[in-house]
Amino acid sequence: MTNTTKKLLQVTDLQIGIPHPRRETLVIVNKASFDVGYGEMVGIVGESGSGKTMVCRSMIGTLERRGAKVLAGQVLFEDQDLAHASETTWKKLRGKAIGYVPQSALAGPNPVLTIGAQLSEALKKSDTKGTIAEQSKALLELVKIRRIDTVMKQYPNQLSGGMRQRVMIACALASNPKLLIADEPTTGLDVTVQAQIMVLLKEIRNEFGTAIILISHDLALIDDVCDRVVVMHAGATVEVGSVSEMTTPRHPYTVALNQSRIDIAVPGSELVTILGNAPSVGQWPTGCRFAGRCTIVQSDCTSGDHPPLFGDRGAHQSACLHADLLKGR
Ligand SMILES: Nc1ncnc2c1ncn2[C@@H]1O[C@H](COP(=O)(O)OP(=O)(O)OP(=O)(O)O)[C@@H](O)[C@H]1O
Ligand SMILES: [Mg+2]
Structure with a gap:
């Protein structure tokens, strides 16, 4: 059945x-195609190079910084197509309706700015009420940082990795975004x-109704x-479903991802790894890009698109x- 509820984000x-x-x-x-509903928490999973970060960059207008651009398709955020937004539009949008915690954010906070200064920078772009000092404190409270007055005067290198990540999340929340993208926020x-x-991410979603994309x-x-x-492989979305639907995967790549999970491996058993490597960008084969690694491959898998x-979308x-x-x- 098609889910007709209006979505916050529709990537097509x-x-x-x-x-x-x-x-x-x-x-x-x-x-790449998937939706994010209002207040929904959607995970994007896939091995290195599958395109997770690039897809998210298309939502915050920073593809060009990597020399990349949208060639086709749509990224509808509410009623606005971000895929073809101009730089002028991005200047108005960036850091406002969509908050972004970049990959490698642990190294991300500007090392020469105190936490207080970083938060002021982030808050300058927002139009929320209250003084910058009040708002900065409120943001640090929101991400459950204690000893706020001390932390505000500290530099990133004086904080633990977890604290630095909380600060990055606070900065991304400065404009009270409808969508927060967290790109591998816990690596390292x-x-x-x-x-x-x-x-913390779950609490933010539950308390403020912020939709979250977690890569x-x-x-x-x-x-x-x-x-x-949302499961990605070699630049494409290969499966989309609810967490419970994913317990009976309908794509062999998701089956393989499930089998290679450490948490569900039987103690003492050998961990199953995924056969072969994903094809490199620019060298995608004809037909299904997973065919070369697939355990159920059939003759029609290696021809066509x-x-x-x-x-149905939403199912x-x-x-x-x-x-x-x-x-x-
Ligand atoms: N400027 C560039 N020039 C050439 N290839 C690029 C460039 N930027 C990204 N790519 C390639 O695009 C593909 C997708 O990159 P992306 O960063 O989105 O992957 P990812 O799924 O986020 O991987 P990871 O899990 O390692 O972060 C990768 O194969 C990457 O090498
Ligand atoms: Mg990435």
């Missing part, structure tokens, strides 16, 4: 490439701190906190031509 057939003056444009994302943090950051390599982490999951997502969707062969796996 997004294609992103890196134009080159002499060579053919390198296509790095092709066939120990397991306990990881869990605390996840709890991670770790399906277990996403399962714990998200409502829905990479399959689209089958199934459990998979880009596998032979998902029925996965039943019972």
Whole structure:
């Protein structure tokens, strides 16, 4: 059944490439489609290079900084198509309706600015009420930082990794965004701190109704906190579904991701790794881009276009031509 409720974000057939003056444009994302509902927490999972960050960059207008651009498709945020927004539009939008905690944010806070100064910078762009000092304190309270007066005067290198990540989340929340994108926010943090950051994100969603996109390599982490999951492989969305739907995956790549999870491996058993490597960008094969690594590959998988997502939008969707062969796996 099609879910007709109005979505906050709708990404449709997004294609992103890196134009080159002499060579053919390198296509790095092709066939990315998914929705994010109001107040929904959506996880994007996929191995390194699958295009997770580039897809999110298209939502905050920073593709150009990486030499990339949207070649086709739509990124509808409420009623505005961000895929083709001009730089003037981005100047108004950036850092406002969508907050972004960049990948490697642990190294991200400006090392020469105190936490107070970083928050003032972020708050300058927002039009929320109150003095900058009041708002900065409120933001640090929101991300559960204690000893606020001391922390405001400190530099990033004086804080632990978990605290630095909380500060980055506070900065991203400065404009009270409707959507917060957290790109691998817990990479490099120990397991306990990881869990605390996840709890914090969930609390932010529950308390303020902020929709959240959480990018991670770790399906277990996403399962714990998200409502829905988007699986990416070689620049394409290969499966979309609710966390419970994902317990019976309809794409062999998701099956493989599930089997390679440390948390559900039987103690003493050998951890299953995913066969082969994802094809490199620019070297995608004809047909399904997962075919070369797939355990249920059929003769029709290696011809034609990479399959689209089958199934109704909002329901459990998979880009596998032979998902029925996965039943019972
Ligand atoms: N400027 C660039 N020139 C060439 N290739 C690029 C450029 N920027 C990104 N890419 C390629 O685009 C692909 C998608 O990159 P992206 O950063 O979105 O991956 P990712 O899924 O976020 O990976 P990770 O999990 O490692 O962060 C990668 O193969 C990357 O090498
Ligand atoms: Mg990334």
